Amino acid sequence: MWFPSFKSLSIFLFILILISVTHGIAHASTVRFVDGEGETLAEVEFKLHQEIVYLPVETLKTAFDPEMTHEYHRPRKQLILKTKGKELRLRMGNTTVNIDSGKQTFTLPAPPLAIEGQPMLPIHFFRKILEHLDDVEVLYNPNLQRIRIIPKTAWALDISDDTREWTIIIDPGHGGEGDLGCKSQNGLLEKDIVLAAAKEIKKLSEQHQLSIHLTRDQDTEKTLIQRVQTANREQGRLFLSLHCNASFSPNHKGMRLYINNPNGQPRFRTSEMPRFGKKRLNILNQANYLKQSKNFANVLQKELNFLAENPIVITEFPIITLSDISMPAVLLELGYLSNIDDAKRLSNPDHISELAVAIIRAIQIYSASVNQPSKSNGFSERKPSDTN
Amino acid sequence: MNLLRKILHSRLFMVWGSTLVAIIICLAITLVLIAHSKRTRILDAPSKLPDTANPTDILPPPEQVNIFLLNPTSLEITPVQVELRLYSEPTERLKQIVSALVQETLPNYRNPIPRGTLLNEAYIDSQKTAYLDFSHHLADGHIGGTTAELLTVTAILKTVFDAFPNEIIHVQILIDGKEKKTLAGHLNLSQPLRF
Numbered sequence: 001m002w003f004p005s006f007k008s009l010s011i012f013l014f015i016l017i018l019i020s021v022t023h024g025i026a027h028a029s030t031v032r033f034v035d036g037e038g039e040t041l042a043e044v045e046f047k048l049h050q051e052i053v054y055l056p057v058e059t060l061k062t063a064f065d066p067e068m069t070h071e072y073h074r075p076r077k078q079l080i081l082k083t084k085g086k087e088l089r090l091r092m093g094n095t096t097v098n099i100d101s102g103k104q105t106f107t108l109p110a111p112p113l114a115i116e117g118q119p120m121l122p123i124h125f126f127r128k129i130l131e132h133l134d135d136v137e138v139l140y141n142p143n144l145q146r147i148r149i150i151p152k153t154a155w156a157l158d159i160s161d162d163t164r165e166w167t168i169i170i171d172p173g174h175g176g177e178g179d180l181g182c183k184s185q186n187g188l189l190e191k192d193i194v195l196a197a198a199k200e201i202k203k204l205s206e207q208h209q210l211s212i213h214l215t216r217d218q219d220t221e222k223t224l225i226q227r228v229q230t231a232n233r234e235q236g237r238l239f240l241s242l243h244c245n246a247s248f249s250p251n252h253k254g255m256r257l258y259i260n261n262p263n264g265q266p267r268f269r270t271s272e273m274p275r276f277g278k279k280r281l282n283i284l285n286q287a288n289y290l291k292q293s294k295n296f297a298n299v300l301q302k303e304l305n306f307l308a309e310n311p312i313v314i315t316e317f318p319i320i321t322l323s324d325i326s327m328p329a330v331l332l333e334l335g336y337l338s339n340i341d342d343a344k345r346l347s348n349p350d351h352i353s354e355l356a357v358a359i360i361r362a363i364q365i366y367s368a369s370v371n372q373p374s375k376s377n378g379f380s381e382r383k384p385s386d387t388n
Numbered sequence: 389m390n391l392l393r394k395i396l397h398s399r400l401f402m403v404w405g406s407t408l409v410a411i412i413i414c415l416a417i418t419l420v421l422i423a424h425s426k427r428t429r430i431l432d433a434p435s436k437l438p439d440t441a442n443p444t445d446i447l448p449p450p451e452q453v454n455i456f457l458l459n460p461t462s463l464e465i466t467p468v469q470v471e472l473r474l475y476s477e478p479t480e481r482l483k484q485i486v487s488a489l490v491q492e493t494l495p496n497y498r499n500p501i502p503r504g505t506l507l508n509e510a511y512i513d514s515q516k517t518a519y520l521d522f523s524h525h526l527a528d529g530h531i532g533g534t535t536a537e538l539l540t541v542t543a544i545l546k547t548v549f550d551a552f553p554n555e556i557i558h559v560q561i562l563i564d565g566k567e568k569k570t571l572a573g574h575l576n577l578s579q580p581l582r583f
Contacts, residue, residue: 174573181573182532190532224569243574246533248498249460258534258574266545266581269517269558317538318576320569331574333534 029145031055031123033063036150038305046145047120052110053145054120057081064130064149072119079112079119084133092119097129104132123147141306141354143345148306166367167211169236172198173243173321176221182246184343190244191219193346197242197334200356208360228324238296238363239329241321244346246338253339255304257297257314258331260286260323264316285324292328296366300330303362307354332359448473455489456546457497458539465542467550468497478555482548483510486520489547500539502529508564512556517580518548521562527571534574541575545583558582 031053033041042062046053060083061068068083077092089098092114097106106129110122126147127140139148172194174181181190198214205212213234215227222230231239245256262268286293297314304312322329334355335342345351451474454467472488474481486507492499504525511519530536541561548559558580562568569578 247535269580320576
């Protein structure tokens, strides 16, 4: 009797150890550095000190400048970094960063520290200082521990007058008492979340000299026709419909992007334009803007992936919300209200702000690329394309 | 002995005894029902036979068919084999198969058809388009969300196309006999659909 129970106990302990080890590996404490395209530059293990993320100095070499050198004077606790033609002096326990002998000085919210004898830099160093060392923009996602280092391209520096004249239509889905959209277990309503997100985008757009028009700015019911009429009346150049997703499984989670395509999955019996006698009527609707909509979705995908645990999928099928929109149009599902984690995220105003920032960036990148087709990534389409 | 007789004839014993007997009977019925429901279910042919049915169609033999449900692990719409007694006439078969999909509740799968939905009528036209007329619950009882809407329509389309690979090419979904543009505001249902 004793032997089998000892054996089962050993097996149980072995499984327990195995689970703990694999769990540890799966959730290793690392910060992932990604480039503008979302490709991983480096994945670096961090140490936590008073809930602040600290990274080894060598991280700068792997993620930012391969030619970076550093000297650490242990007795004086002084760290000298040479990167991008600049010399930075830091002292362990001191929040001041000195660049080129006092030409520039910055104060960090947390000081660099010697942890286990090794000089370590706080996450704030990467967020705040790198932008002053090179022509880059640094974004930090604390939830997923991701840092995105993007070269400052022409779009960010020089938004043309043409782009400033663009009106971008943001369409918060559903609304009113008759159309709540989907809802979470704890009573969050899709119509409220998408309205909050749309208002945040509009607020941010004013800082970025973008003209944004909302199809509804209150909790009111709008028909599809009214939304289309608003978009056309405002002479919109881009249309983004915001929604929250739901599924019959609580395991579905994450953001999704959708494009209207009558030949998607599922597809219509026919996607041909109506005919008048022998002549094909070329009605201006979403089918004419399929290529531009795909490009806009690709830019949104790239920007929003930084906030997503898993890569965002773009799906094409006949979408009623977008079918009559005569401009590039995309439907964005911000997350699943049927998933506990997603619902929690969507109820957090900070997450909504992060989403709004990413959406504004995507709009800027797309519109600048259309206006500057000669530049890399330029989408040289200003007019409706042929279907498919 | 007298005491025992007294107890047996007492009012309290009669009340509690009959209650106990009733509970045992209820338990036995419940167990029988559970055991019965765990067996492979064979949907009975509807009591009303089609006009074209001949006497040999009265009790068709069971057949294996696939209905498509949501696998909560893979998060895909996957085939599940069920046994049905199907008529040979295509429209009747279609009604039986889609009705089976609508009613199916398997413990390890999720049915993406909203509860309470019924198939009112089904029809296949000469262009191999199947018209499926559902009760209003399919739209009114829908949880919303693009994914959920796609899962519902995908389950219907896959179930139909798997059972009728040559006879049906497109499916038009109707609600209470009328065309409805969408179930929950995303997927366009204004035309017949296919994969």
